[in-house]
Amino acid sequence: MSEPLVVIGNGMAAARFVEELATRALGRYAIAVVGEEPRLAYNRVLLSAVLGRDVKSSEIELKPAQWWRERGVTLLYGHAAVAIDTGIRRVRLANGMTLPFTNLVLATGSRPIRLPVPGMDLRGVLTFRDLGDVAAIGGAATKGTRAVVIGGGLLGLEAAHGLAKAGANVSIVHLMDRLMERQLDARAATMLQRAIEAKGIEVYLQASTAAIRGACRVEAVELADRRTLDADLVVVATGVRANVELARTADLKVDRGVVVDDRLQTSRAGIHAIGECAEHRGVCYGLVEPAYEQARVLARRLAGDMSATYAGSVLATNLKVSGVNVFSAGDFLGASGTESIVFTDPGLDTYKRLVIADGRLVGAVLYGDTEDGLWYLDLIRSGASTERIRGDLMFGRALAERMAA
Numbered sequence: 001m002s003e004p005l006v007v008i009g010n011g012m013a014a015a016r017f018v019e020e021l022a023t024r025a026l027g028r029y030a031i032a033v034v035g036e037e038p039r040l041a042y043n044r045v046l047l048s049a050v051l052g053r054d055v056k057s058s059e060i061e062l063k064p065a066q067w068w069r070e071r072g073v074t075l076l077y078g079h080a081a082v083a084i085d086t087g088i089r090r091v092r093l094a095n096g097m098t099l100p101f102t103n104l105v106l107a108t109g110s111r112p113i114r115l116p117v118p119g120m121d122l123r124g125v126l127t128f129r130d131l132g133d134v135a136a137i138g139g140a141a142t143k144g145t146r147a148v149v150i151g152g153g154l155l156g157l158e159a160a161h162g163l164a165k166a167g168a169n170v171s172i173v174h175l176m177d178r179l180m181e182r183q184l185d186a187r188a189a190t191m192l193q194r195a196i197e198a199k200g201i202e203v204y205l206q207a208s209t210a211a212i213r214g215a216c217r218v219e220a221v222e223l224a225d226r227r228t229l230d231a232d233l234v235v236v237a238t239g240v241r242a243n244v245e246l247a248r249t250a251d252l253k254v255d256r257g258v259v260v261d262d263r264l265q266t267s268r269a270g271i272h273a274i275g276e277c278a279e280h281r282g283v284c285y286g287l288v289e290p291a292y293e294q295a296r297v298l299a300r301r302l303a304g305d306m307s308a309t310y311a312g313s314v315l316a317t318n319l320k321v322s323g324v325n326v327f328s329a330g331d332f333l334g335a336s337g338t339e340s341i342v343f344t345d346p347g348l349d350t351y352k353r354l355v356i357a358d359g360r361l362v363g364a365v366l367y368g369d370t371e372d373g374l375w376y377l378d379l380i381r382s383g384a385s386t387e388r389i390r391g392d393l394m395f396g397r398a399l400a401e402r403m404a405a
């Protein structure tokens, strides 16, 4: 008989996990997937494209209903899991239904951070995490809407771009001294800021939000230095926090995320966590590739391959703003003991910085020409020596490989 396996969360990590498991051990488990969002799993990365009206929300579904059916998966979407009884090994849903499990996978993702300032609950103050948010933002943004995006990271920039495309007058308020400081060095961030401003978006750096003002709807954002930005709509994109409430109430070990070991097992045998809700070796990842790598490792293990372990991921980011190419991976700032090779071509609006340590590429920032980003990422991940191609490394794969041949 198939063993009951429950997956909580119907997002990107969950969908990939089921896919990987089904290709390896179809029939071994009776899989049930519980998802709070009232729809099939979709590609969250493409929400910016939906907001920018480049794709329709119906086009970002990861797998059609039939795909899940053919693999015998019981899909319970539109239902939140509200409790895990680790003693009798059952998950309880908000509608009272309970599901037995021998193995449980937590894939509950993250929730947007809400700012601890007055006015966060006013109408017109929105976050940017799911299709519901995109519908709310899209519905509120029309030509001439004054929109303030709080947060100048990847999500904030993509939200700002989507709003600007819809005809809104957009400002970005960012606490730090440069945009995307977690992915870009100062030079690349300055170039990015110029490109964003050229799209008609105003950027306020080192700007701390003190309050959001309004009678019952948002009317303005007040900064700590007393400046006030008029606003009909505010999108808060100041980061995410792992969604751990369920794990905490089930007495699983939780720190910033649900703590897992290299087997992706939580503090309880048979209960696993993957994706943004998981904390591995002290890191909660906020990108999809680590979630996919974790999904693959866990699927291999549950299919019987006990040699599969997860050792962590190298982070890489691409900004999805049309006409602005940005790529960043690994140690892009260069820790002590590393050296940087830098190339700038103001005429082509291109900047590249490659960070080398012990003859190996360990980080890269590319602005403008990002074509070789994935090649650099492969080199970083493989840890291969770049000594032989060092002189040509900056000029990309085609040249470096030709010269090395």
Ligand SMILES: Cc1cc2nc3c(=O)[nH]c(=O)nc-3n(C[C@H](O)[C@H](O)[C@H](O)COP(=O)(O)OP(=O)(O)OC[C@H]3O[C@@H](n4cnc5c(N)ncnc54)[C@H](O)[C@@H]3O)c2cc1C
Pocket: 008, 009, 010, 011, 012, 013, 014, 034, 035, 036, 037, 044, 045, 046, 047, 048, 079, 080, 081, 082, 107, 108, 109, 110, 128, 129, 130, 155, 158, 243, 246, 274, 275, 276, 277, 285, 286, 287, 288, 289, 291, 318, 320
């Ligand atoms: C606008 C946007 C753009 C992005 N762009 C990029 C990008 O360019 N590159 C990149 O790498 N990453 C990007 N990301 C991040 C990427 O989407 C996430 O890393 C990825 O979705 C993580 O997958 P996950 O399954 O862990 O979480 P999610 O995809 O968030 O899935 C978690 C699911 O669990 C559900 N859930 C939570 N609690 C419960 C419960 N108690 N019961 C039932 N269901 C529950 C949630 O409703 C959600 O559907 C972007 C994210 C956003 C929002």
